[in-house]
Amino acid sequence: MSDNIYLPQLARVAFIKDEVVGERAIKTFRVEAADGGDLFEHECGQCAMLSIFGRGESMISIASSPLIKEYKQFSIMRVGRVSSAFHDLAVGDVIGIRGPYGNDFPIDDWRGKNLYFIGGGCGLAPIWPLITTAVAQRADFKNITVFYGGRTSRDIMYRAELEKLRESVDVHLSIDKAEEGWEGYCGFVPAAVMDKDPVPDNSVAITCGPPIMIKYVIENLNKLGFADEQIYTTIENKMKCGLGKCGRCNVGKDYVCVKGPVYSWAVLKNLPEEY
Ligand SMILES: Cc1cc2nc3c(=O)[nH]c(=O)nc-3n(C[C@H](O)[C@H](O)[C@H](O)COP(=O)(O)OP(=O)(O)OC[C@H]3O[C@@H](n4cnc5c(N)ncnc54)[C@H](O)[C@@H]3O)c2cc1C
Ligand code: FES
Secondary structure (H helix, E strand, O other), rough: OOOOOOOOEEEEEEEEEEEOOOOOOOEEEEEOOOOOOOOOOOOOOOEEEEEEEEEEEEEEOOOOOOOOOOOEEEEEEEEHHHHHHHHOOOOOOEEEEEEOOOOOOOOOOOHOEEEEEEEEHHHHHHHHHHHHHHOOOOHOOOOOOOOOOOOOOOHHHOOOHHHHHHOEEEEEEEEEOOOOOOOOOOOOOOHHHHHOOOOOOEEEEEEEHHHHHHHHHHHHHOOOOOOOHHEEEEEEOOOOOOOOOOOOOOOOOEHHHHHHHHHEHHOOOOOOOOO
16 A cells, blocks of 8 residues: 555446536536445545546545445536536546545534534535434434525435435425425525524534525524534635645635534634635
8 A cells, every 4th residue: 555645546436326417517426446445434524535537636525424335425516627527427437536534523422412404505415424324323313404405496416315314304495486396495595494493402503505505594593592512514615635735725724624624613703714
């Protein structure tokens, strides 16, 4: 084994799904170790640096539960150069993977509590490992509630998985504007949360999505009585090395690739707004 910390392990693409199609296309990928062995272990909230040879490297949240050992899942939105290269992959292609990077959600501290997950757009992917791990360990938690919104019904990712989740937890889906046949909430995610009046007692809220959504979700949670220590989010500063060496991702003195990407609002609100 090489001691070069930048050297990726080879991984084979085993599964690709068109999660969302159109302008804000999202594809979900599952990768396995190309040599038939194991990929690294990870915790909920951590990410990995994925590389396509000759096209580039991107930090991507690991979107599968640590309980799943056979593969790692990633959901990638096509926005630019490297994400487009991921969208061009086919099953059987080999990519590079190194990680895991960053800190993780303190799930063990939350056993016995109510969990509120609040996601928007592609922001469901970073919290999906936490949701699915909590559901797999359902008896360890009190009420689990998932709020998730897309701009339109076509932007809802993990649709079938969310429907399945309804068997064990409360799931509230929303879209920004009314559409014929839509039975969920119509309006923005922060308003969808207020509509259901989450209770702060013995609860933790975890939110991830577009920065503007996170801002108003946190404001609303505070209004409902959630303390800053009860609110967690994960941030996506641009990253290059993932190792705390290049200085690309810093917020104040924090290298997000090491100290983040998971933050409680109590900590994040006191950092400079460089995220
Ligand atoms: C911790 C972490 C986790 C991430 N998890 C995911 C994930 O699960 N799925 C996913 O699709 N992406 C994720 N990203 C973003 C990803 O690393 C890339 O930044 C993104 O895929 C764009 O790369 P690109 O080369 O295609 O775009 P570029 O060619 O670099 O940029 C194209 C356009 O997108 C904008 N852009 C690039 N990156 C971001 C960003 N992070 N936030 C907002 N705008 C951006 C650029 O400003 C530019 O306008 C994550 C980033 C971090 C740091
Ligand atoms: S990405 Fe290089 S220091 Fe964080």
